[in-house]
Amino acid sequence: MRSVADQLAAVLAAAAPMPPLDVVLSDADGCIVARDVVAEADVPVVPMADRDGYAVLAADARGAGELPVVDDVPVTGSRLRHVPGTAVLVAAGAPLPVGADAVVPLEASDRGRAKVALRAAVAPGEGVRQAGQDARAGSTVLAAGTRVGPRHLALAAAVGRSRLWVRPTPRVVVVTIGDELVEAGRRLRDGTVHDADAHALVAAAREAGAAAVRVGPVPDDRAVLREVVADQLVRADLLVLVGGLSAGPWDTVGDVLAGLPDVRVDQVAMTPGGRMGFGVVPGAVLPVDDGAPGVIVAALPGHPVDALLTFEMFLRPALRAMAGQVTLYRPNVRAAVARAWASPAGLTQVVPATVVGSPGEGYTATPLEPGVESLAALARANALVVVPEDTTMVAAGDLVSCLVLEG
Ligand SMILES: Nc1nc2c(c(=O)[nH]1)N[C@H]1C(S)=C(S)[C@@H](COP(=O)(O)OP(=O)(O)OC[C@H]3O[C@@H](n4cnc5c(N)ncnc54)[C@H](O)[C@@H]3O)O[C@H]1N2
Numbered sequence: 001m002r003s004v005a006d007q008l009a010a011v012l013a014a015a016a017p018m019p020p021l022d023v024v025l026s027d028a029d030g031c032i033v034a035r036d037v038v039a040e041a042d043v044p045v046v047p048m049a050d051r052d053g054y055a056v057l058a059a060d061a062r063g064a065g066e067l068p069v070v071d072d073v074p075v076t077g078s079r080l081r082h083v084p085g086t087a088v089l090v091a092a093g094a095p096l097p098v099g100a101d102a103v104v105p106l107e108a109s110d111r112g113r114a115k116v117a118l119r120a121a122v123a124p125g126e127g128v129r130q131a132g133q134d135a136r137a138g139s140t141v142l143a144a145g146t147r148v149g150p151r152h153l154a155l156a157a158a159v160g161r162s163r164l165w166v167r168p169t170p171r172v173v174v175v176t177i178g179d180e181l182v183e184a185g186r187r188l189r190d191g192t193v194h195d196a197d198a199h200a201l202v203a204a205a206r207e208a209g210a211a212a213v214r215v216g217p218v219p220d221d222r223a224v225l226r227e228v229v230a231d232q233l234v235r236a237d238l239l240v241l242v243g244g245l246s247a248g249p250w251d252t253v254g255d256v257l258a259g260l261p262d263v264r265v266d267q268v269a270m271t272p273g274g275r276m277g278f279g280v281v282p283g284a285v286l287p288v289d290d291g292a293p294g295v296i297v298a299a300l301p302g303h304p305v306d307a308l309l310t311f312e313m314f315l316r317p318a319l320r321a322m323a324g325q326v327t328l329y330r331p332n333v334r335a336a337v338a339r340a341w342a343s344p345a346g347l348t349q350v351v352p353a354t355v356v357g358s359p360g361e362g363y364t365a366t367p368l369e370p371g372v373e374s375l376a377a378l379a380r381a382n383a384l385v386v387v388p389e390d391t392t393m394v395a396a397g398d399l400v401s402c403l404v405l406e407g
């Protein structure tokens, strides 16, 4: 039996960050930046009017007064030289004439084209977007480790980058296994159950930052499973097999994994769940690059609570590491438990719970059916209490460590 800590260390040791790729902006969304992006020039490159109006020297427009309008600049116009004592009609986004330091908005004028009466004073800098205001030349605008989202795409495009070096999104294939599995929506016959794991694990992998697809359900047939594994190894960075991991003659995963020398099945000291296959199949991706990490193969127990909690404890951090995320774990809070429960000796117990409170007042965790595998309880929880191996009793008021779930 392996401790949770040892298993997590083994999993993380295999979960190398994906080798960086240079991708077009549209493919970078959601990925982690692998190389800093430095702005080559100021953005905007020159000061710009940020409103339609009159570019002036603020000192010339201190009181209400009239100025001759000597030129006008549309948004695509070239940069003029401003003559003190004059005004230039400018569009919002037009380059500010050199020497002007403010823009009086149209609404504060009589909108004259030859000369203009200004009704308001402006301070230097008013109505102007300064050069480098969005990004300064030479500055790092996106640091390695940043997760690319809409704001970062805007900035990358604004500094003129059409491509970014990112860690590509890990690809996950989820294979559910079992003769008894039936797609949700289909009628159940004797002994069949709806396949709950495929949907859950694909969503969990996506939430962890991966691109995930499902394959199956695959029947309890070794030859079929072998073929599915061989097919999927070429398109996955992480291949997750779910179910078929029991000890009976019907269970196929142990035998199929035995054909992959670096993949082993362990009983991890965790409850619920615990039985887990894990390893790396080197060179499964052709052609083999230098340093190509190979494909991680993991096998999870089939019950949806076991499958989800085993994914949560081991594969979610692994996927985040592969994606290049800096933070691998969920936020953790300490909470006082609302009522007591027992925890098995020698096993890390994971208990769905509802946690309420605030950083100021502290948090309270109410366990949901501890010791019982209930998918409804797991779905209702907003946190998971992690009870250490050596704790056999959690008393009311004890402080426990809780992983905070989303949603
Ligand atoms: N004699 C022994 N039997 C078992 C041992 C053992 O040591 N000796 N270990 C037990 C442990 S611990 C676990 S964990 C399981 C591992 O087997 P699986 O979870 O892989 O077994 P399955 O039969 O595939 O599934 C268990 C349960 O979950 C249901 N299931 C499976 N897949 C799905 C799915 N996609 N959606 C919904 N439900 C699913 C399945 O129908 C079963 O009811 O082995 C123990 N046995």
Ligand code: MOO
Residues within 6 Å of the ligand: 270, 271, 272, 273, 274, 275, 276, 301, 306
């Ligand atoms: O290992 Mo099993 O997943 O204990 O229930």
